[in-house]
Amino acid sequence: MSYENMEADFTNLKIEKFNPKVIKYKNIENIELDFTFVNQNEKVKEEINRKSFTFAEDAWRKLKQNKLSIIGLIFIIFITTLAIVVPIFSKYSIFETNLGMTNQFPSAAHWFGTDQLGRDIFVRVMYGARYSLAIAFIASFLNLIIGILYGGISGYFGGRVDVVMMRIVDIIYSIPMTIYVILIMVTFEKGGFLNIVLALALSYWIGMARIVRGEILQLKQQEYILAAKTLGASNRRILFKHLLPNSMSSIIVTLTLQIPSAIFTEAFLSFIGLGITPPAASWGTLANDALGGFRLYPYQLVFPTLAICLTILAFNLLGDGLRDALDPKVRG
Numbered sequence: 270m271s272y273e274n275m276e277a278d279f280t281n282l283k284i285e286k287f288n289p290k291v292i293k294y295k296n297i298e299n300i301e302l303d304f305t306f307v308n309q310n311e312k313v314k315e316e317i318n319r320k321s322f323t324f325a326e327d328a329w330r331k332l333k334q335n336k337l338s339i340i341g342l343i344f345i346i347f348i349t350t351l352a353i354v355v356p357i358f359s360k361y362s363i364f365e366t367n368l369g370m371t372n373q374f375p376s377a378a379h380w381f382g383t384d385q386l387g388r389d390i391f392v393r394v395m396y397g398a399r400y401s402l403a404i405a406f407i408a409s410f411l412n413l414i415i416g417i418l419y420g421g422i423s424g425y426f427g428g429r430v431d432v433v434m435m436r437i438v439d440i441i442y443s444i445p446m447t448i449y450v451i452l453i454m455v456t457f458e459k460g461g462f463l464n465i466v467l468a469l470a471l472s473y474w475i476g477m478a479r480i481v482r483g484e485i486l487q488l489k490q491q492e493y494i495l496a497a498k499t500l501g502a503s504n505r506r507i508l509f510k511h512l513l514p515n516s517m518s519s520i521i522v523t524l525t526l527q528i529p530s531a532i533f534t535e536a537f538l539s540f541i542g543l544g545i546t547p548p549a550a551s552w553g554t555l556a557n558d559a560l561g562g563f564r565l566y567p568y569q570l571v572f573p574t575l576a577i578c579l580t581i582l583a584f585n586l587l588g589d590g591l592r593d594a595l596d597p598k599v600r601g
């Protein structure tokens with residue numbers, strides 16, 4: 270029985286036998302056909318029960334399966350909360366000295382001990398987290414904006430525009446960041462929050478720009494970009510509505526990994542005296558203050574450096590988890 274004659278044959282079917290399970294038919298050519306009813310259990314097996322997920326929901330589901338990344342995320346939330354709450358509600362002042370309590374080892378009264386001026390180190394470490402985290406977040410945000418715009422324009426227009434813009438990037442990248450910091454310190458007042466943010470913003474956007482440029486160069490060859498151009502979409506719409514949103518996975522991962530790098534850079538610059546200056550405290554300045562008495566009072570150096578290491582580790586763990594969760598080749 271051919272496919273073309275299927276409809277005609279079925280119109281002439283005759284029921285020969287019926288039962289709850291099987292219906293047997295014979296068509297006009299006396300070819301017997303069996304039709305079996307599907308029970309409820311078999312219907313359920315054929316149904317697709319997997320819930321559909323959006324991109325964000327699927328990424329979060331994958332991220333939750335990575336235990337180390339969740340631990341890193343919890344620690345970041347924990348240290349950020351302590352940095353906000355502890356200096357406000359602590360009974361110890363951040364700047365007030367108490368010469369009768371100098372160099373006290375960790376105890377129930379002072380969890381991290383006291384420094385050479387009798388100040389509570391736990392409160393100062395949490396206060397230093399404000400500076401270190403704020404500088405890292407603000408600098409990374411500025412790098413995100415500058416890098417996306419610069420790399421997106423360079424990658425989308427290509428040609429001579431791309432060549433000129435990338436050569437500028439190469440020139441800036443060839444200058445060590447310490448030079449920027451020294452120039453800023455000479456031009457403006459020594460030290461300060463805004464100066465270190467400006468120094469990081471002047472150099473850290475280069476990595477983001479290169480990542481975005483590479484993503485745009487790949488995506489702009491896709492068919493949907495050609496379709497958008499054919500429909501008359503402007504360059505601005507194509508860049509901001511099609512290309513950059515589809516590059517967000519790489520952008521988010523790069524941003525997450527830039528934050529710990531900014532924390533370490535700020536701590537290093539403050540440690541050598543080019544960053545936050547006393548009486549303000551960041552993790553770098555706390556480590557610098559404790560360096561002189563390290564042999565007698567090692568805890569004064571251990572706690573600030575431990576805070577730096579754990580925070581950087583937490584951001585790196587979170588960045589690795591986001592990379593796996595947002596990578597379409599890894600997500601299942």
